[in-house]
Amino acid sequence: MNRYVFTAIAVMAVVTYLIRMLPLTLMRRKIKSVFLRSVLAYVPYAVLTAMTVPFILYSTASPISAALGLAAALVLSLREQSLITVALGASAVVFLAEFFV
Amino acid sequence: MSEEKTGAAADFAEGLRGGIPIALGYLSVSFAYGIMAQTGGLDLFSTVLISMTNLTSAGQLAGTQLIFDAASYMEIAVTTFVINLRYMLMSLSLSQRVDEKMTLWQRLLVSFGITDEIFAVSYQRKRPPNAIYMFGLILLPYIGWALGTFLGSAAGYIMPERVRSALGIAIYGMFVAIVVPVCKRDKACLFVAVLAGAVSCCLKYIPLFSATPQGWAIIICAVSASVIGALLFPIDDKEGEGER
Numbered sequence: 001m002n003r004y005v006f007t008a009i010a011v012m013a014v015v016t017y018l019i020r021m022l023p024l025t026l027m028r029r030k031i032k033s034v035f036l037r038s039v040l041a042y043v044p045y046a047v048l049t050a051m052t053v054p055f056i057l058y059s060t061a062s063p064i065s066a067a068l069g070l071a072a073a074l075v076l077s078l079r080e081q082s083l084i085t086v087a088l089g090a091s092a093v094v095f096l097a098e099f100f101v
Numbered sequence: 102m103s104e105e106k107t108g109a110a111a112d113f114a115e116g117l118r119g120g121i122p123i124a125l126g127y128l129s130v131s132f133a134y135g136i137m138a139q140t141g142g143l144d145l146f147s148t149v150l151i152s153m154t155n156l157t158s159a160g161q162l163a164g165t166q167l168i169f170d171a172a173s174y175m176e177i178a179v180t181t182f183v184i185n186l187r188y189m190l191m192s193l194s195l196s197q198r199v200d201e202k203m204t205l206w207q208r209l210l211v212s213f214g215i216t217d218e219i220f221a222v223s224y225q226r227k228r229p230p231n232a233i234y235m236f237g238l239i240l241l242p243y244i245g246w247a248l249g250t251f252l253g254s255a256a257g258y259i260m261p262e263r264v265r266s267a268l269g270i271a272i273y274g275m276f277v278a279i280v281v282p283v284c285k286r287d288k289a290c291l292f293v294a295v296l297a298g299a300v301s302c303c304l305k306y307i308p309l310f311s312a313t314p315q316g317w318a319i320i321i322c323a324v325s326a327s328v329i330g331a332l333l334f335p336i337d338d339k340e341g342e343g344e345r
Contacts (some may be wrong), residue, residue: 091274
């Protein structure tokens, strides 16, 4: 590992850490604005959906197996199964589906 | 005293359990990352070091590609910043949610482990996440992330292709499992999620927007959907007032 690679890794690590660390350590008081509190409450669901849709369709060897896996995940999560059940259930459906597609 | 101990152990165990599916998902993603970095010519030590110091998929992938291009430190810093800016939103959300007794040192440690998945799982916990719970939650995904990178870089294709493909959906399955039950109960949340998904599809499929870097795309989706959701359906919970 040369000096450039090491410095580059250090730059990446420091920038990433500061982004994560500053709000959690500096924001010690509750935000009073109902609007801002609402925005922050919705952020996780917006972020997760934006990362899932439409990218879940490209997460396996074919969009067809991925769509079947997504369907399995939807059914299992509507029945309020645990995270690992949903994740592995979707994986199992993809695994089986890819014998046929 | 002993009760407190049981509480801490239970919190830690609850965190560990929450981390299992994340760790499994990370194992396959970081495995793919390890292969990619090794193929590009990055040595095993550097590759694992990146995973152990960054703990982020999109951010470190982009950073690694920039290292291959011998990009300037400034370009690496700005790209990392933009792609990882969403962690600032998550860290801010989490600052409103965590146990207020969390000390500065605990916050400094916990911040390191804020990823999309760890954030999501901690956020859906019914009680405010405390430091012990967060440490438990972060531990296995961190090991999975480092281990997967090591295996990917060192050993090439260990998992059969079919298994890798099937595990590729695991992380997304988890996201679905987090968002769907909440949307089932809460129509406002359903609205926000549908809106975020629609904006995300627009950014991906409309040619004019499809060059939007992934880091920006996630921020645009998250901020637009959350702001519109907050304007239409403000959450007026009493919790905030009591804790002023």
